[in-house]
Amino acid sequence: MAADLYGVLDLRPDAASDDIKRAYRRKAREHHPDAGGDAERFKEVTHAYEVLSDPERRARYDRFGDDGTTQSRSGSADPFGFSGGIGDVLDAFFGSGFGSSGFGGAPQRESKGRDVLVGVEMTFEEVLTGVTRRVSVEVASACDTCAGQGSADGSAPVRCSGCGGSGRVQRMVRTPLGRMATAAGCDACGATGRSVSDACRDCRGEGRRVQRRELDIDIPAGLEDGDRIPQRGQGESGRQGARAGDLYIQVQVAPHPFLAREGRSLHTRVKLPLTTALLGGTVRVPALGGGEHEVEVPAGIQPGEILLVTRAGLPVRGGGRRGDLHLHIDVEVPRRLGRDERALVGQWAEQRGEAPGEGRVVEVVRP
Ligand SMILES: [Zn+2]
Numbered sequence: 001m002a003a004d005l006y007g008v009l010d011l012r013p014d015a016a017s018d019d020i021k022r023a024y025r026r027k028a029r030e031h032h033p034d035a036g037g038d039a040e041r042f043k044e045v046t047h048a049y050e051v052l053s054d055p056e057r058r059a060r061y062d063r064f065g066d067d068g069t070t071q072s073r074s075g076s077a078d079p080f081g082f083s084g085g086i087g088d089v090l091d092a093f094f095g096s097g098f099g100s101s102g103f104g105g106a107p108q109r110e111s112k113g114r115d116v117l118v119g120v121e122m123t124f125e126e127v128l129t130g131v132t133r134r135v136s137v138e139v140a141s142a143c144d145t146c147a148g149q150g151s152a153d154g155s156a157p158v159r160c161s162g163c164g165g166s167g168r169v170q171r172m173v174r175t176p177l178g179r180m181a182t183a184a185g186c187d188a189c190g191a192t193g194r195s196v197s198d199a200c201r202d203c204r205g206e207g208r209r210v211q212r213r214e215l216d217i218d219i220p221a222g223l224e225d226g227d228r229i230p231q232r233g234q235g236e237s238g239r240q241g242a243r244a245g246d247l248y249i250q251v252q253v254a255p256h257p258f259l260a261r262e263g264r265s266l267h268t269r270v271k272l273p274l275t276t277a278l279l280g281g282t283v284r285v286p287a288l289g290g291g292e293h294e295v296e297v298p299a300g301i302q303p304g305e306i307l308l309v310t311r312a313g314l315p316v317r318g319g320g321r322r323g324d325l326h327l328h329i330d331v332e333v334p335r336r337l338g339r340d341e342r343a344l345v346g347q348w349a350e351q352r353g354e355a356p357g358e359g360r361v362v363e364v365v366r367p
């Protein structure tokens with residue numbers, strides 16, 4: 001992201017909020033990808049506007065510079081703030097009818113709805129079993145009143161007579177070099193090439209309105225952090241009945257308090273009392289999803305050894321054989337001994353022929 005947000009919008013640092021709005025309108029129109037602009041430039045412009053139009057973020061930027069983050073307007077719909085984004089900003093700015101009414105026909109906008117990304121947080125337990133999740137998204141959805149067609153009587157839109165369906169018209173403009181023809185977006189149809197004779201009032205002829213939608217999503221077992229589940233056609237609805245975008249559910253697996261994951265393997269650390277390490281015994285380890293594993297510890301186990309609990313890990317995507325749980329053995333050496341204990345251990349050392357304070361170097365350790 002550009003460091004100088006004022007520069008991106010051609011503004012001075014003392015610009016008033018109206019100036020910022022005006023500058024953004026102008027720049028967004030210039031760089032909108034649907035109007036043939038550069039997507040990266042458009043992102044920069046939008047980001048600059050997001051920061052500078054918010055008094056709190058602007059003050060922070062003035063003091064500390066750009067943190068590069070983009071914040072989403074929709075709250076509960078997405079815990080990670082990556083749904084909406086630019087679309088939300090445009091909707092907030094121009095109203096959900098952006099395109100048909102916002103720019104007077106200048107931007108070319110695709111009729112197809114945009115894709116939407118929504119994050120879902122999962123626990124290890126849910127990764128083990130899979131889960132059905134209710135997901136709430138706030139996106140432009142087909143208008144009920146006109147069945148998504150945009151016309152008051154629900155009839156399908158027809159080819160725009162103003163531009164013959166191309167969405168563009170030739171316009172003669174006066175320039176210092178004389179009159180020249182330029183192509184411009186058709187005002188009559190908002191540059192989409194399609195029009196309705198009598199626009200639906202509830203959606204202003206768009207055929208879609210921003211609405212909160214709830215979907216139950218089946219999340220299979222074994223997903224990894226960052227995996228996406230596509231829901232075809234469940235993203236933003238298309239304009240006037242055009243094709244809808246897709247909805248992507250992106251999984252974020254929450255860290256577990258004592259288990260680490262590596263593919264379908266799980267790892268944890270088990271601390272044994274010194275006497276258990278010497279004599280062997282049984283340890284109980286909480287099992288993922290409830291219950292316990294009883295694990296036999298052989299006498300004389302060494303710190304750093306690994307005990308495997310087979311098929312106590314996670315399945316791969318879509319289920320199947322579970323991986324193993326790896327128990328990394330640690331041995332707890334008592335930090336303090338009572339007087340009797342010291343005497344006892346002293347005797348034992350004598351029995352083993354070990355002089356107190358003995359040690360030997362077995363390998364070179366490079367820090
Ligand atoms: Zn409608």
Ligand SMILES: [Zn+2]
Nearest residue numbers: 160163186189
């Ligand atoms: Zn037209």
